[in-house]
Amino acid sequence: MRQRNNVFQEMRYKVAQxxxxxxxxxxxxRKYEVSPRTIRNWVKEYxxxxxxxxxxxxxxxxxxxxxxxxxxxxxxxxLKALGEKELENEVLRELVKKLNPALMTxxxxxxxxxxxxxxxxxx
Numbered sequence: 001m002r003q004r005n006n007v008f009q010e011m012r013y014k015v016a017q018x019x020x021x022x023x024x025x026x027x028x029x030r031k032y033e034v035s036p037r038t039i040r041n042w043v044k045e046y047x048x049x050x051x052x053x054x055x056x057x058x059x060x061x062x063x064x065x066x067x068x069x070x071x072x073x074x075x076x077x078x079l080k081a082l083g084e085k086e087l088e089n090e091v092l093r094e095l096v097k098k099l100n101p102a103l104m105t106x107x108x109x110x111x112x113x114x115x116x117x118x119x120x121x122x123x
Contacts, residue, residue: 015039016046 015032019025019039029036 012042013046016042019043020046 011032015028015034016039019028020043025036025039028039032039
């Protein structure tokens with residue numbers, strides 16, 4: 001029973017955070033199927049519990065969005081570099097496969113023919 005209450009409390013805090021972030025109460029009420037008045041009460045309870053500073057300011061959200069965009073750009077560049085390296089490795093592997101079997105085939109055929117020559121008695 002206690003775990004159910006904790007989950008419900010977390011959901012209430014999430015809805016309150018969304019309302020404080022700027023999503024309209026009516027939209028949240030339809031989304032979560034509760035009355036707008038209930039959401040307003042949850043927001044008041046959230047503010048009483050965590051205070052006014054619990055919700056990030058617009059400047060903090062903008063900074064976070066910029067940082068996120070920067071990280072996504074770095075991530076995309078790293079993925080591109082990784083893909084290029086994997087392609088390079090694949091090309092090198094194919095080249096090694098093409099070069100080595102030819103050398104092995106030539107050298108083994110030479111060895112076989114020379115050993116055959118030695119085994120056959122002279123006529």
